[in-house]
Amino acid sequence: MKLVIDERRCKGCNLCTMICPYRIFREGTRPNDRGIVIPELDRPERCTNCRLQGLYGRRLCGVCQMICPDQAISWEEEKPYEPRKVVIEF
Ligand code: SF4
Ligand code: SF4
Numbered sequence: 001m002k003l004v005i006d007e008r009r010c011k012g013c014n015l016c017t018m019i020c021p022y023r024i025f026r027e028g029t030r031p032n033d034r035g036i037v038i039p040e041l042d043r044p045e046r047c048t049n050c051r052l053q054g055l056y057g058r059r060l061c062g063v064c065q066m067i068c069p070d071q072a073i074s075w076e077e078e079k080p081y082e083p084r085k086v087v088i089e090f
Contacts (some may be wrong), residue, residue, distance in 0.1 A: 001048060001049060001050050001051075001053045001054050001075040001076065001077065001078065002044070002075060002076045002077075002078045003024070003073070003074075003075055004073075004074055004075070004076050005038055005039065005041070005042060005072050005073055006034075006040055006071075006072045006073075006074065007032055007072075007089065009052050009070040009071060010026070010036065010038050010039075010068075010070060010071035010072040011036060011069075012029055012036040012037045012038060012039070012069055013069065014039060015040050015067045015068065015069070016039060016064040016067065016068055016073060017062050019049075019064055019067050020063070020064050021061075021063075022046050022047060022048075023042065024041060024042055024043070024044050024046060024047050024064075025039040025041060025042070025064065026039060026040050026041070026042050027040075028040050028045060047061070048060040048061045049061055049062060049075055050075065052074050054077075059083040072088060
């Protein structure tokens, strides 16, 4: 699973930044095209939901999602790794 912030919903309040016990969110630095500074994700694979939600079939933390006033936080299934052929020319 992969943690995602929906940029169309987020208003940059940083409640998620304050609440996450693993400090996976941190304050963003650049405003987007709506002028909102979206939090950045610092190694989101550390999130218990990202790592273990698929394995246990349920949410294991999720306080960031609960506190977000704009329902901007969710988890997505990650696409399976698809090996690609690479042509190397000499
Ligand atoms: S709590 Fe929600 S609206 Fe606030 S910064 Fe985080 S994702 Fe954005
Ligand atoms: S689910 Fe918990 S650990 Fe994962 S990003 Fe949200 S608050 Fe942090």
